[in-house]
Amino acid sequence: MKLYKIKKTPIDKKGLGLVASCDIKKGTKIINYIGNIITKKQTEENPKFDNSKPIYLFNLNNRYDMDGDVPWNTARLINHSCSNNCDYDGKGLKLWVTAIKDIKKGEEITCDYGFGYDSDYKQFPCNCRSKNCAGYIVREGSRWRINKKFKKNKKN
Numbered sequence: 001m002k003l004y005k006i007k008k009t010p011i012d013k014k015g016l017g018l019v020a021s022c023d024i025k026k027g028t029k030i031i032n033y034i035g036n037i038i039t040k041k042q043t044e045e046n047p048k049f050d051n052s053k054p055i056y057l058f059n060l061n062n063r064y065d066m067d068g069d070v071p072w073n074t075a076r077l078i079n080h081s082c083s084n085n086c087d088y089d090g091k092g093l094k095l096w097v098t099a100i101k102d103i104k105k106g107e108e109i110t111c112d113y114g115f116g117y118d119s120d121y122k123q124f125p126c127n128c129r130s131k132n133c134a135g136y137i138v139r140e141g142s143r144w145r146i147n148k149k150f151k152k153n154k155k156n
């Protein structure tokens with residue numbers, strides 16, 4: 001059974017997000033984050049990523065990135081929230097989304113996009129409406145969403 005449903009949400013202007021279809025316990029793997037595995041060179045050469053905040057691009061290791069901007073990647077619909085209930089997780093070349101809090105049925109599934117705070121942060125306003133909303137999609141100290149996590153894995 002799928003733990004999520006695709007639904008219209010107020011967070012995304014285009015209106016889609018993922019909503020929990022049942023109560024989900026903290027630590028549960030909710031959905032795989034899939035896409036095309038591309039080399040760093042392909043990332044550098046593709047004008048699509050000519051932006052310091054590539055929304056669907058993940059750093060997998062020092063050789064490969066994951067381009068999640070493909071129609072079959074349902075997890076790309078997950079919206080950012082300043083009080084996110086999920087986080088991106090991964091091992092090797094696999095990525096998924098894990099609940100970091102208990103989530104109630106009907107609650108929207110959200111992640112922290114983890115954009116760095118820099119001069120062009122105003123490009124990405126946040127509509128998450130949580131109490132601690134920063135107004136923009138920013139998190140200090142990380143340029144690509146799970147860069148740090150994978151750097152750690154690489155050493156093993």
Ligand SMILES: [Zn+2]
Binds near residue numbers: 127128
């Ligand atoms: Zn917010």
